[in-house]
Amino acid sequence: MAKQYDILFRILLLGDSGVGKTCMLRRFTDREFDTGHISTIGVDFKMKTLEIDGIKVRVQIWDTAGQERYQTITKQYYRRAQGIVFVYDITSESSFQHIVKWATDVDEYAPEKVQRILVGNKSDEEPRRRVTREEGSKLAERYGMDFFETSASTSHNIDKSFSRVTELVLQAHKRDVDNLLGSLDDYLNKAGLDESGQDKVGSIQRVCGCARIF
Numbered sequence: 342m343a344k345q346y347d348i349l350f351r352i353l354l355l356g357d358s359g360v361g362k363t364c365m366l367r368r369f370t371d372r373e374f375d376t377g378h379i380s381t382i383g384v385d386f387k388m389k390t391l392e393i394d395g396i397k398v399r400v401q402i403w404d405t406a407g408q409e410r411y412q413t414i415t416k417q418y419y420r421r422a423q424g425i426v427f428v429y430d431i432t433s434e435s436s437f438q439h440i441v442k443w444a445t446d447v448d449e450y451a452p453e454k455v456q457r458i459l460v461g462n463k464s465d466e467e468p469r470r471r472v473t474r475e476e477g478s479k480l481a482e483r484y485g486m487d488f489f490e491t492s493a494s495t496s497h498n499i500d501k502s503f504s505r506v507t508e509l510v511l512q513a514h515k516r517d518v519d520n521l522l523g524s525l526d527d528y529l530n531k532a533g534l535d536e537s538g539q540d541k542v543g544s545i546q547r548v549c550g551c552a553r554i555f
């Protein structure tokens with residue numbers, strides 16, 4: 342059986358209720374889009390495997406509730422994240438202004454090494470736009486983040502933004518990843534397990550369990 346993934350990272354979606362976090366995730370993982378809004382309760386997650394620079398990266402993407410009343414629960418997930426996607430809605434000025442609050446919370450609760458990007462979702466809603474591209478780009482620049490406008494409805498920039506945050510996390514953990522993969526090779530050589538061995542998959546997953554501490 343082929344190796345399933347080399348490493349696992351956690352990415353968190355943050356932003357006000359209704360900006361489209363769940364839809365972005367559904368679009369990315371299931372290629373689907375829902376027009377209705379059912380508010381996320383607490384947190385939910387979906388998985389996807391990406392290949393970056395020959396490394397199979399499994400990303401666990403946590404979709405958090407934007408509603409204020411779930412903040413105590415969602416904040417508990419910040420410190421275990423390696424990547425954060427801040428999302429606002431280009432048709433909602435307040436969701437854009439609140440990014441500062443989300444970013445302050447992340448500074449307080451997330452690990453220092455956490456990688457962040459800024460996304461302005463609903464780019465298909467041009468006639469209802471309230472936040473210019475330039476405003477989004479300037480805010481991202483202020484925080485030193487990459488910036489994308491996306492649409493979960495049309496798929497515009499959805500893959501690109503999730504790939505980018507994963508790539509940034511991978512770069513930030515490059516040395517740990519190299520060490521991990523190096524020790525994994527050593528381990529497999531020593532154990533004398535071949536590519537097709539069932540044991541190897543189990544071993545990889547056990548060793549990759551270590552990756553979760555990044």
Ligand SMILES: Nc1nc2c(ncn2[C@@H]2O[C@H](COP(=O)(O)OP(=O)(O)OP(=O)(O)O)[C@@H](O)[C@H]2O)c(=O)[nH]1
Pocket residue numbers: 356357358359360361362363364365375376377378379380381382405406407408462463464465466491492493494495
């Ligand atoms: N036009 C348009 N509508 C979108 C887009 N993304 C999401 N929506 C709509 O926005 C509404 C809210 O989307 P959700 O994904 O549920 O929002 P959320 O950020 O997960 O909300 P909470 O779970 O309450 O935090 C839904 O009616 C979606 O159909 C988009 O890219 N374009």
